[in-house]
Amino acid sequence: MEHIVIIGNGISGITAARHIRKLSGKKITIISPESKYFFSRTALMYVYMGHMKFEHTQPYENWFWKKNRLDLVNGYVTKVDTANKRLLLKGSEEIGYDKLIIATGSKSNKFGWPGQDLKGVQGLYSKQDLELLEANAPNKEVCKRAVIVGGGLIGIELAEMLRSRDIPVTFLVREKSFWDGVLPSGESQMINEHILEHHIDLKLDTNLKEIVADEDGWAKAVVTDKGETIPCNVVGLTAGVTPNIDFLEGSGIELGKGVKVNNFLETNIADIYAIGDCAEQHEAIGNRRPVEAVWYTGRMMGEALAQTICGRKRAYKPGHWFNSAKFLDIEYQTYGWVFSDRSKKDHEQHFHWRHPKEKICVTIAFHKDTKQLLGINTFGIRMRHEILDRWLTEERTMDYVMEYLRDANFDPEFYAQYEKAIISHYNVEFGTNITPKKKSWKRIFSNV
Amino acid sequence: MQIIKKIGLFIFLIGLIIFTILPFVGQFELSSATFDKVLQEKGISSEIFIQEMEKNVVGKEFSGMHSLSPKITSALETANTQHRKNMEYKKVIYTGPHDMAAAVGKVSGRGFIVENKGLMWFLTFGLGILGALLFIIPDVVLLGQKGIKNNGIYHENATNRGWIAWMVFVFLVSFYLVLYFRSEYAVNWTYLVDPISEFLSGNAAGHWFVYGFMYCTVMTVMAVRMYIKYRHNMYQMVRTTSVLFFQIVFAFLIPEIMVRLQMPYYDFKNAFPLDYDFFFQWNLKSLLNSGGIGLFILVWGIVLTLVIVPVMVYFFGKRWYCSWVCGCGGLAETLGDPYRQHSSKSLFSWKVERWLVHSVLVFAVGMTLMTLYSFFTESSTVLGLKTQSVQSAYSLLIGAFFAGVIGTGFYPIFGNRVWCRFGCPLAAYLGFVQRFKSRFRITTNGGQCISCGNCSTYCEQGIDVRAYAQKGENIIRSSCVGCGICSAVCPRGVLKLENGPLKGRINPTEVLLGNDVDLMDLVNKK
Numbered sequence: 001m002e003h004i005v006i007i008g009n010g011i012s013g014i015t016a017a018r019h020i021r022k023l024s025g026k027k028i029t030i031i032s033p034e035s036k037y038f039f040s041r042t043a044l045m046y047v048y049m050g051h052m053k054f055e056h057t058q059p060y061e062n063w064f065w066k067k068n069r070l071d072l073v074n075g076y077v078t079k080v081d082t083a084n085k086r087l088l089l090k091g092s093e094e095i096g097y098d099k100l101i102i103a104t105g106s107k108s109n110k111f112g113w114p115g116q117d118l119k120g121v122q123g124l125y126s127k128q129d130l131e132l133l134e135a136n137a138p139n140k141e142v143c144k145r146a147v148i149v150g151g152g153l154i155g156i157e158l159a160e161m162l163r164s165r166d167i168p169v170t171f172l173v174r175e176k177s178f179w180d181g182v183l184p185s186g187e188s189q190m191i192n193e194h195i196l197e198h199h200i201d202l203k204l205d206t207n208l209k210e211i212v213a214d215e216d217g218w219a220k221a222v223v224t225d226k227g228e229t230i231p232c233n234v235v236g237l238t239a240g241v242t243p244n245i246d247f248l249e250g251s252g253i254e255l256g257k258g259v260k261v262n263n264f265l266e267t268n269i270a271d272i273y274a275i276g277d278c279a280e281q282h283e284a285i286g287n288r289r290p291v292e293a294v295w296y297t298g299r300m301m302g303e304a305l306a307q308t309i310c311g312r313k314r315a316y317k318p319g320h321w322f323n324s325a326k327f328l329d330i331e332y333q334t335y336g337w338v339f340s341d342r343s344k345k346d347h348e349q350h351f352h353w354r355h356p357k358e359k360i361c362v363t364i365a366f367h368k369d370t371k372q373l374l375g376i377n378t379f380g381i382r383m384r385h386e387i388l389d390r391w392l393t394e395e396r397t398m399d400y401v402m403e404y405l406r407d408a409n410f411d412p413e414f415y416a417q418y419e420k421a422i423i424s425h426y427n428v429e430f431g432t433n434i435t436p437k438k439k440s441w442k443r444i445f446s447n448v
Numbered sequence: 449m450q451i452i453k454k455i456g457l458f459i460f461l462i463g464l465i466i467f468t469i470l471p472f473v474g475q476f477e478l479s480s481a482t483f484d485k486v487l488q489e490k491g492i493s494s495e496i497f498i499q500e501m502e503k504n505v506v507g508k509e510f511s512g513m514h515s516l517s518p519k520i521t522s523a524l525e526t527a528n529t530q531h532r533k534n535m536e537y538k539k540v541i542y543t544g545p546h547d548m549a550a551a552v553g554k555v556s557g558r559g560f561i562v563e564n565k566g567l568m569w570f571l572t573f574g575l576g577i578l579g580a581l582l583f584i585i586p587d588v589v590l591l592g593q594k595g596i597k598n599n600g601i602y603h604e605n606a607t608n609r610g611w612i613a614w615m616v617f618v619f620l621v622s623f624y625l626v627l628y629f630r631s632e633y634a635v636n637w638t639y640l641v642d643p644i645s646e647f648l649s650g651n652a653a654g655h656w657f658v659y660g661f662m663y664c665t666v667m668t669v670m671a672v673r674m675y676i677k678y679r680h681n682m683y684q685m686v687r688t689t690s691v692l693f694f695q696i697v698f699a700f701l702i703p704e705i706m707v708r709l710q711m712p713y714y715d716f717k718n719a720f721p722l723d724y725d726f727f728f729q730w731n732l733k734s735l736l737n738s739g740g741i742g743l744f745i746l747v748w749g750i751v752l753t754l755v756i757v758p759v760m761v762y763f764f765g766k767r768w769y770c771s772w773v774c775g776c777g778g779l780a781e782t783l784g785d786p787y788r789q790h791s792s793k794s795l796f797s798w799k800v801e802r803w804l805v806h807s808v809l810v811f812a813v814g815m816t817l818m819t820l821y822s823f824f825t826e827s828s829t830v831l832g833l834k835t836q837s838v839q840s841a842y843s844l845l846i847g848a849f850f851a852g853v854i855g856t857g858f859y860p861i862f863g864n865r866v867w868c869r870f871g872c873p874l875a876a877y878l879g880f881v882q883r884f885k886s887r888f889r890i891t892t893n894g895g896q897c898i899s900c901g902n903c904s905t906y907c908e909q910g911i912d913v914r915a916y917a918q919k920g921e922n923i924i925r926s927s928c929v930g931c932g933i934c935s936a937v938c939p940r941g942v943l944k945l946e947n948g949p950l951k952g953r954i955n956p957t958e959v960l961l962g963n964d965v966d967l968m969d970l971v972n973k974k
Contacts, residue, residue, distance in 0.1 A: 011899070040898065040899040040901060042899070042900050043898075043899075043900035043901050047602075049598075049599050050598070050599055050600040050601050050602045050604070051598040051601060051902065051905070051937075052602060052901060052902070052905050056901045057901055058901075059899045059914055059918060061794060061795060164599040194593075197593060198592070198593065295898045296896075296962060299960070299963075300895075300962065300963040303959050303960070303965060304963065304965050307965060314965050317963075317964045318962065318963060319961075319963060320962065322894075322895065322896065324896050324940040326939040328593070328595070329593045329594060329595030329596075329680075331941050333896070333940070333941055382893070382941030382944070383941070384893060384894075385893045385894025385895060385896055385962070386893075386894050386961060389894065389961060389962070410941060410944050411944075412681065412682070412683045412932060412935050412945065413683050413932075413945060413946065414683050414685075414686050415681075415683070416682070441948045441949060442949075444948070445949055445952055
C-alpha cells in the first residue's frame, strides 16, 4: 500500500489527507510538533478572548483520525532524505514515505530588529504562541502595555485580543494608513478611525527601531524611528509571515522564498509536493502572489493535490480571488481584485460608497473603458460568494452589477439594506439612471 | 459604570435571598370557619381527615410551612389509608397531599407577608427586577461598539460551569421541584402576586400563577439584555420582541382574562403535542361544556397542530414556532442565552438526541391515542394498560421532570435548549417537516468558511454547524430552531438563514467554490 506522508497538520495538510482518504485506501501519516489534533489557526484569537476553549477550535472530534485511518505522529522533521525517501525526526526516529507532502505553513517574520529575541517578544501564529501570550499577557496588571509592530491582519487581531483584557495597546504601523498596501484609501481610512474607537494607540508611519531589555532579559520598552520610547511588557511582532522551510535546506528540494512548485504542486523532486503557505509557485497565477499565505488557498491546494495523488492529475487552478477578514467589529469581504491606490492598474477605476454614520462601505473596481467588473470590497455588508463569482466569470458590467446588486446581498434577514443609497450615489457619480431590480430567488438559485 | 453594575448585583441578590427565604417563614393559622369552607369546596366527607385536622391543625398557630405541611399531609394519608382499607371509596380524598397542604396553607396565612403584599412584592420581584436592570443596562456603554460581544464567556465563572453556574443550577432545580412536587412551600410566593392575579382573573394566585408571572418577568428583564447585546442585529431584535410578545400576551394575559370571562383557560399558541394534555378527558369535557368558545378552541387546537404548524414550517422552518413564538423557546432565548455554548456538539449527543426526542414523540402520540380511545369507548384501559397510569407517567416524567426540572434547571450546565433538543415532541414533529419538506435552510456562503468554530460553539441545539459550513454545504437539520446566532457570531459572513426554493436546498459539494479544479471532469469520472 502506498504510504503518503504529510508534514504539517494545518488546513492544507489535513484537507489533502481527508480528500486522499475519500478517494483511496492509501496509508496516510501526518506529522506535526505543534498539536496532536488539527485545529483552526484562525480561531486562536477567540480562545484568548474567551469566546471559545481550545477544544472548540478542533473541527473534528478526536475519534475521527483513527476511524479514517489517518495516523498522527507528534514529531518534528529535521531532515528529508530524498534519495532514500526517508524523514529524520527529532529524537532520531525515522519514517519512510512513498509520496511526501510538505505543508509546514509559515513562521512569523523577524527583520533583524535589535532585541527581537528578548523574552516578552513574540509573534502570533502557532498554538505555542497563544500559550506564550497567555503567560506573557494574562491581564493588565502583568502586562501594563503591549506594543504591536506591523499593521496587517494578524496585528489587528492581536490588538483586539489584548484589548479584550483591557491591556493598553500601541500599534506601530509602517504605512501612512492602515493596510493601505492592500486596501483603497477610503477603506483604509475607515479602519484607522475604527482602530482609534477601540482605544488602540495607533501610530501610523512609524517603524520599530529597537526593543530595549531590562536586566533579566525581558522587553521593557520599544524605541521607534520617531525617537519615541514606549515602555511596555509585551511586544507583538506581526509584520507578516514567511514560509517555514528551514529544515529543507540541503535536501535537494528547490527552494526560493518557499518550496518551489509547478502548477501541479510538484517540487523538482519526484513524489514530493508542497501545498499551502510554504509553497511558492514558479509563476504567479493571475494577479495572485507566488506565495499565498491564505486559509482558502491552502485548502484549495489540498483539494487539488489529493486528486493528483489519487491518479487524477489536476493542476492547482484557483478561480476568482476571494478573501475575508474582520477588523475588530467590522467584517470585510473581497471578491475579484480591488487594488490599493498604490498598486492599482492603469485601467482600474474605483467606485466608493460609505455610509454617512455607520462603519459601512463598499468599493467596486471596474475597467475604465469597458466598465467590466474587476472586484468588490465590502465592509459591514455581507456578499453572496456565488453571485459575485458568477458575475466575475460572466464579465458583467458595472451597470449590471448595480442593477442586480440586491441579489448579491448576504446580510441576515431584517438588516437595513443599502443598495438604494449605493446606487443613487453611483447614478450621481456616473450620470446613469439605474433603478435596482428586486431581489430574485430565481436568479440567485439558478446555477447557470 | 462598574459600580452601578455592582450595586445592581447587590440589590438583585437581596431580592433573591428574600424570595428564597419566603418558603420557610410566615405565620399560618386555620380557623374552623375557613376549614369548613375548604371542606365544602373540596367536597370532603372523610371524618378521619376532619378529626385529624381538628385535632392537630385547626385553631393552632404554625410558624413556617414546614411545621404545618406535615400535619396536613399525614392527616390526609392516614384518612385515605383507612378508607381504602375499609373500601369506603366515596370518602377517599383525591386531592394530592401536597396540593391539599397548599390549598389549606393559602387560606391560613397570617401576619406580615399577607398583610403587606405590595411591599413584599417590591422586596422580592421589585428588587430583583431593579437590581437586574441596574446590572444589565450599563452594558450599553460598557460593551462599546456594536458587534459580537462574547469576550470572557469562557473566563467567567458563571458562564463556564464554575461554582456560580452550579449554584444557579441548584436554585433552578429546587425551584422546579417545589413547583411540581411541594407546592405548599410556594404559598408565600402566591401572596406577592395576589393583587395582580385578582386584577387579571379575579381569583387569588396559585403557584402556577407565580410561575407564569415570574416567567414573564424573567423573560422581559433578560430580553433587555438580549436587546443590548445584539443591538447591531435586527434579526435578534425582532425575534426577541416576538417571543416576548407571545409569552406575555398569549401565554400569560389572554388565558387569565379568559378565566375572568368564564371561559376555559387556554394558551392559543401552545400546540399539541407540546400541550400534551389537550386531549385529556378533563380538558375535552371542559371544552365541550364551555359552549361556542370551547368548541372553537377544540377546532383551533386540532387545526393548529395538523395544518398551521406544518404549513408554517414549510414556508419558514420550525424557527417560526421554536424561536419566535414558543414559551419554552422564549425562556431559552432570553434567560438561557448566556448558557447557549454548553450544548454538546459530539456525534454521540446527536445520536442520543435522535433516540430520545423521537421516543418522547412516540410516547406522546401513543398516550394520546390511548386517551382518545378511552374517551370514545369509555373504557379505562387499552390493551391492558390503564390510560390514566400512562398519562400520569407522562405528566411526571416528561411534563414535570424533563420539561421543567431538567429542561430549565440544567441551563447553566448543559445549555439552554436541553428540553427543546432532547425532549420536546412538538420539536420532533416540526423537525420532520423541516428536514424533509421546507423552504428553510442556513445557506453557507460558498468557500468563505475558515473553520473557526464560533458557529458550532454558540449553537444552542448542539449542531456542529462548522462541519457543514467548512464543506460549503447548507445546514439542513431537523433540530435547528433558527435562532440566528450562528450567523451572528460568524466573523466571515458565511451563514444566512433564509427561505427559498426546495430545489438545491441540500447541496453536497465535492470541491468548494473558488477552486476551479475541473468540476465537469470530476463529475464525469464518478
